[in-house]
Amino acid sequence: MTTSADTPLIVPNWRFLLSHPAHLLSFGFGSGLMKKAPGTWGTLVAYPLFFPLLALGVDGWWLMALCAPLFALGVYVCGITGKALGVHDYGGIVWDEVVGMLMVLAFAPASWQGWLLAFALFRLFDIVKPWPIRWFDQRVGGGFGVMVDDVIAALFALAAQWLIWRAL
Numbered sequence: 380m381t382t383s384a385d386t387p388l389i390v391p392n393w394r395f396l397l398s399h400p401a402h403l404l405s406f407g408f409g410s411g412l413m414k415k416a417p418g419t420w421g422t423l424v425a426y427p428l429f430f431p432l433l434a435l436g437v438d439g440w441w442l443m444a445l446c447a448p449l450f451a452l453g454v455y456v457c458g459i460t461g462k463a464l465g466v467h468d469y470g471g472i473v474w475d476e477v478v479g480m481l482m483v484l485a486f487a488p489a490s491w492q493g494w495l496l497a498f499a500l501f502r503l504f505d506i507v508k509p510w511p512i513r514w515f516d517q518r519v520g521g522g523f524g525v526m527v528d529d530v531i532a533a534l535f536a537l538a539a540q541w542l543i544w545r546a547l
Contacts, residue, residue, distance in 0.1 A: 388465035395463075400426035402463065403485035404474055411471030421473020422502060426482035426494070433489070442485035449478045450526055457524025468516075468525050476505065483536045488544060496543065500536035505529060 381393050389395055396402045396409060403430045406412060407421040432442060480501050487497035508528065510514055512535065516528040 387469055389463065391471050396473040402470040402480065405456045405460040405472045407473040407477055417471045417473055418505060419478050419502060420497065421476035421535040422480045425477050425484060429481060429484045439485055443482060444477055446482050452526055453478055453526045454522035457525040460503050467520055472525055475526045475529035479533035482533040487540060497540060501533060504535040523526065
């Protein structure tokens with residue numbers, strides 16, 4: 380149900396983002412306002428959230444567990460923002476990328492190569508959307524629809540990441 384080609388009722392800007400906490404979160408603290416590749420910029424927002432968590436020892440299954448409430452929060456905030464914009468999955472709504480990327484980082488090797496590969500794989504699956512990712516993206520609406528395809532893309536990236544590092 381990606382409808383980023385649809386024209387929003389409101390042109391998102393900083394005033395819109397600051398008008399409701401849900402908008403600020405769903406737009407990845409402003410990264411979704413980028414004109415080119417907002418999903419890529421939103422994915423990058425995961426890193427300044429990830430590194431302090433990693434320093435606190437929150438990684439692996441602990442980080443994956445933290446992603447569950449972040450997913451639920453995303454269903455809520457992305458739903459609110461989508462309704463306000465009048466577009467279900469507006470391209471600037473990037474909280475789904477933030478959560479998906481955190482999932483992949485949870486099991487990425489703790490090195491710049493591991494973190495770079497995690498980013499590349501997640502973006503690949505989020506952009507290409509192989510089945511069933513595309514099926515969910517096209518058929519599931521609301522905040523859940525915004526979030527679920529990126530979670531599935533994260534699962535694909537996790538599997539690919541595991542295979543690649545196992546082969547090396």
